[in-house]
Amino acid sequence: MDQEIQLNEHNKTEHPPMHTAEHLLNGTMVKMIGCKRSRNAHIERKKSKCDYPLPQPLSDDQIKEIENTINNVIAQNLEITFEFIPAEEAATKYDLERLPDDATEMLRIVHIGDYDACPCVGAHVEHTSQIGHFRISSARYQDGMQRIVFRLDQ
Numbered sequence: 001m002d003q004e005i006q007l008n009e010h011n012k013t014e015h016p017p018m019h020t021a022e023h024l025l026n027g028t029m030v031k032m033i034g035c036k037r038s039r040n041a042h043i044e045r046k047k048s049k050c051d052y053p054l055p056q057p058l059s060d061d062q063i064k065e066i067e068n069t070i071n072n073v074i075a076q077n078l079e080i081t082f083e084f085i086p087a088e089e090a091a092t093k094y095d096l097e098r099l100p101d102d103a104t105e106m107l108r109i110v111h112i113g114d115y116d117a118c119p120c121v122g123a124h125v126e127h128t129s130q131i132g133h134f135r136i137s138s139a140r141y142q143d144g145m146q147r148i149v150f151r152l153d154q
């Protein structure tokens with residue numbers, strides 16, 4: 001990895017297991033529900049929440065399936081790896097809407113095995129088994145916005 005590359009300063013100090021779980025939830029929502037990654041997330045050590053604009057609320061079955069899928073990925077103990085690519089190239093592969101306008105020329109892409117990839121400068125665990133058990137503790141739908149609240153059990 002090129003250590004010389006200047007990255008934008010990260011404005012959050014997330015708990016790495018929670019923040020990595022946020023990646024998995026976003027990746028799973030994109031694959032399973034067909035929405036975009038959450039642009040409104042609140043990540044904390046004990047309890048985190050992500051909001052997704054959806055035309056209708058998730059069903060209980062869908063919530064269970066999201067939870068099971070994420071726990072299956074965690075159990076595979078996938079490695080989290082990084083790659084640096086030019087922002088122009090990243091724009092053709094990834095949703096860059098969440099990036100600040102002053103994002104650097106080179107972007108760091110965070111890969112979770114081959115399950116998920118997105119640009120991020122946050123702090124992550126090294127392997128998914130370090131996340132623990134993923135649990136959706138509540139889900140609320142209001143005004144076209146699906147909120148998912150999740151916790152990690154060790």
Ligand SMILES: [Zn+2]
Pocket residue numbers: 019020023110120121122123124
């Ligand atoms: Zn990240």
